[in-house]
Amino acid sequence: MSLSFEILARSGHARTGRLHTPHGVVPTPAFMPVGTAGTVKALHPEEVSGTGARMLIANTYHLWLRPGPELVASLGGLHRFMRWPHAIATDSGGFQAFSLAERVRLNEDGFEFSSHLDGSRRLLTPEESMRVQGLLGSDIALQLDVCPPAGVERPVLVAAVERTTRWAERCLAARAPGQGLFGIIQGGTDIDLRLWHAEALGRLPLDGLALGGFSVGEAPQSMYETLDRVVPFVDPNRPRYLMGVGTPTDLVRAMAAGVDIFDCVLPTRNARNGQAFVTGCRLTLKYARFRDDPRPLDEACACPVCSQGFSRAYIRHLYVAGEILAHRLLSLHNLHTYASLMASARTAIHEGQFEHWAHVQLAAAGTPGSAENRE
């Protein structure tokens, strides 16, 4: 097995450790920036690693369609292609079957997509997903899974869980030599089903266990309750990865339940929309009150953007004028903010102070869930 995971300290259910990969060590809890098409949007790979990130996640579905995994493989694999020397995870394409649902037909074999680029018919099976991820050469592949939207009937959730388990077995049989593979626990906010699925996947020789099917429309409080009741029962010796979540508050709550790895588009997507994550809130820079604000985005922040003296007024000007530098500076700041939150959590866990630390973080963010949206 090319991946190994060691836990160095615990504080409550929260853990800190090291995930060893063929491309270096990833300290956990870790936040993975999202590099869908083989680039973290608007950023240079050295800027991404400068935030402290040691693993990013790219998208199998998108790279499958463009530029194609054979091309990436012929150029030495995804690490070399995108000049990222650290670890890479690739998700399986299962989430795109949810997010691009109108383009998808699902059966036991896999997903039949019509490409969002040219409408061509493509069949994504567990085997094809593993073949693509093998060609990309990611350190961690994700199994193909079935991710139902929030609010579906229990039989739909049960069917998704059962098929996802069968697909995990097919992915294990098809995976490339030396590539890590994580299973994906589904079950929506149904605690019993989640626990059942965690146990079923835990019996398979997967290198880690992901929690999928969150941030698909359910209330934040409902996600927190599910995590609190499920995560402590996910095999504690393997890394636990909460997919596609979330706000800083979400991350603190999930670490408290024992999650080790995260990814989310929020820091980069909100940058594109002119939003900065700062201590306790989000700044929406289009607001006129920032027009002449000489302060950095966050006076408590040590990131290059804040320490080099770029003002809120200047970044607002760039954003209003449609200048790319706005997107760059906000993405860089936001990823630094997320990476700093993770580093601070790791320290708190090492010191056995996670509960106090989390309390301070959540108090700064105000009420849970949508708290960071105030401003």
Place this chain on the structure above:
Amino acid sequence: MSLSFEILARSGHARTGRLHTPHGVVPTPAFMPVGTAGTVKALHPEEVSGTGARMLIANTYHLWLRPGPELVASLGGLHRFMRWPHAIATDSGGFQAFSLAERVRLNEDGFEFSSHLDGSRRLLTPEESMRVQGLLGSDIALQLDVCPPAGVERPVLVAAVERTTRWAERCLAARAPGQGLFGIIQGGTDIDLRLWHAEALGRLPLDGLALGGFSVGEAPQSMYETLDRVVPFVDPNRPRYLMGVGTPTDLVRAMAAGVDIFDCVLPTRNARNGQAFVTGCRLTLKYARFRDDPRPLDEACACPVCSQGFSRAYIRHLYVAGEILAHRLLSLHNLHTYASLMASARTAIHEGQFEHWAHVQLAAAGTPGSAENRE
């Protein structure tokens, strides 16, 4: 006078020297990256200075409308606003009266614009242009000038030249203390008129003499002939600045005539269109033949993009996928290419080898003018 210019060596008509400004020394010949709205598009100011650029040019018209010069002044001036510690020139807005001609009415007082942002009526006079440039705090202001398109009748050129001279006097009377001011020689491709205007402006206490009204539709060869016959008669003790020009070939030809300073949008605009300037040609990356090309943009280039191993195939993928990193990497490479051309020219002039150097450059680029468009 806050600006001073010293010539260190000559080779034929070409000269190399130092322009001393309140924000440092600019080695000439110099190429100024264009930072229209207070940012060189897609780049961080440290990346721009990393190319070797020591002066950029921002746009008075655009900053006048947004964010407004009072705001920039209240935040410490343009250098501080955009975190650029080196020299800044600002053009006067005269060129926008050409490029946005359908929005403009011209009379002796100045230009009446309807804003391209909100349609509001704005009057740009020589005095208003100097007031705005004073508030921006640029090291070098440009006078407001009248820039006719190519192909107009001689009386139109004569009227433009005469009004531009009167406006130069008004700008001198209105300029902010300590700010450098360049006049702008007009006259199209009419040699006599250009020479007459160069002499008329040369009699005024301007800190430098710019050549406007090129790249407005005339043939490259026609510009080269005009430069060859006019530039040597522009006061040799003052810096000569050719506005808005051009391709690498254009720059070599103009340096041969004795031009010291340039600006042009080509390196950054062509980056946005997926073009890389490389030795002797331009690469248009959307072409399918770059799809699997593992080479750097230019194997002879020492810029960060080429030396960090980003392949043509990867940059093409980013461009086709609409990713900002394509624009970043191409802009950075192209500005490095332009800065390297300038540094190489300065060395050649110091060594008294400019003619030979220029011959090699022009031979590499093939036939003059549109030569860089071949592949």
